[in-house]
Amino acid sequence: MNITIDHLLAGISVGGQYALIAIGYTMVYGILRLINFAHGDVFMASGLIVVYLTTAMPLQYAIPLVLFLTVMLGFFIERAAYKPLRQAPRMSVMISAIGVSYLIQNLALYITGGLPQTYPAIPWISDSITIFGAVTKRVTIITPILTIILIVLLVALIRYTKIGMAMRAVSKDFETAQLMGIKINRVISTTFVIGSLLAAVGSLLYFTSYQSVVPTSGSMPGLKAFVAAVFGGIGSIPGAVIGAFIIGICENLIKSSTEFAIFSDAFTFALLIFVLCVRPTGLFGEKSIDKV
């Protein structure tokens, strides 16, 4: 083991990226009690959209547009694949989510022809800098800061705005909230919009660090973000963020040892099993659990 500042920096940065994806999982779960398996693929699709948009227009237009397009993608997935199944058993919605996930992956495979696409270098944030003697990209430092700012904003939105109050009400009791006059579809759409927006930001940061997009790019980060959400207590936003940072840092510390580097993914999933056995509700989870 030879832990250096490099490993810690990499860990914090990866943790921030997982956190941005994990929020999408945890918010949707909190409101719909649905694990949105397509979320990781929305993240990948957002990466691909940047690749194709930058061939047609300069970055300063491409980045706002990609945020908008990713949000629209998340919104339409909910309208097309989840909304018609609102009254159906929860299992059906979950299967629909798995279907959407594969649909997006296969569409990406068809469009890219299966070849890895090179993500464009975004100026300034992809420049190399030196911190405490470690050379890294500027994005490594920006990621955790941006993640925390976005999360503070999100928590404020949920605590102090009308739509935030509606979200909390819906997550407490779906049917009663509906009876009290809350427009349930609007709340759910907003949830998907916020989740997709954060996934788009996460994808910008992630692919700036690892400049290659393949159709399966979203599956591993997606899975790990899901583990982070469960670890922190699914449904809880601070839980998801803390879980994501813990997983990101631990993973990179394990990689610092040449012999154990290969077990870094195994560790993440072993942690999931351990948490589910010892504390099924996660670090900050709600007490009562609805069955899926």
Next chain:
Amino acid sequence: MKKIVALVLAALMLVTVFAACGETKTDEKVIKIGIFEPASGANGAGGKQETLGIKYAHAVCPTVEINGETYKVELVPVDNQSADDKAPTAAAELVGKKVSVVLGSYGSGVSIAASDTFKQAGIPAIGVTCTNPKVTEGNSHYFRICFLDPFQGTVLANYAYNELGYRTAYTLGETGNEYDQGLVHYFTEAFTALGGKVENASFVKDTSDFNTLITNAVNSGAEVIFAPTSIQYAQLIVEQAAAKNADVTLLASDTWDSNVILAAAKGKDVDIQVTTFYQEGGNAEFDAGFKAWIEGDSQNLTDNGGDSKIAAVSAMGYDAYFVALEAIKAANSTNPADIMAALWDVEYTGVTGAIKFDEINGDADRSTAYIKKANTDTALWDFVKEQGVN
């Protein structure tokens, strides 16, 4: 409304079913050659370039004489998806389409996985750039026209130790990938035998974060990182090493000889050196013809990575096609068993050099590899030298 949608969908399905029956039958004599290559997955980019070489060769010479009759050669491509578990299915598809001989694959793992399927069907296969010894070892149906990993790994180790003067190395390979691990093994063996020090590291499939591994390499004091990986990872390794200003040479094998790597290295401060099968400029006639053919078709241009630089695997694919034609002519038959028997004695001089199979495993006898260095200003390969084992 729903009923109408359902009806339309059902009708569409029927249309596709009938469309498949629409193949026209002609009286032309046809011999089928299977192309067993990845068109997607980690090796998709390389597989497509190899396939381009085969297709160009087919465009140059689309017919073959058998028993005085002219047969039209039909190429039957399948996508093995760079995946060992999908390879046997893709191979079975070729068997089902009754091909007489198979070319491929790029990537040793898929070739090994599909070997038994071809063996049971009695169809000979010609490995184009699969360099792992296990592809042809102990069987009589798998041939190969390129050099092998014990050779390539040793060449690279000698080059790093003797020519570049390096004494410590760090290796990176994907776990469970026959190609990566084979080369890492032979490189380590040769490098330590010379007196060098090697540290081995592995990563799992679909890894995209190499920062930590590169940091480890630098911390271990390595002067060279030997990373014989797929292009998918190579691109990321190059970018992350450059972003870290890692002061090491990236040494790699034939997979890295691709314009994808050149694009990733362009304008960055990295030293990338690779061994390969063919150096652009080795055969002017082939170079000019191939470039014109690539540029003449936008799909070809896309498959070649957006420009008309010649990958060594394309030249190898080109030669493999002609070796197959030679075998068909020698066998004077479309029967796979006859072609298999004839292949042992085929001798052919292609653009990548003379090809002749040995009598034990059916491997081509190759004794030199080309070493190239990426020029980060021009995004072209600079030829360094021809290197043998000594």
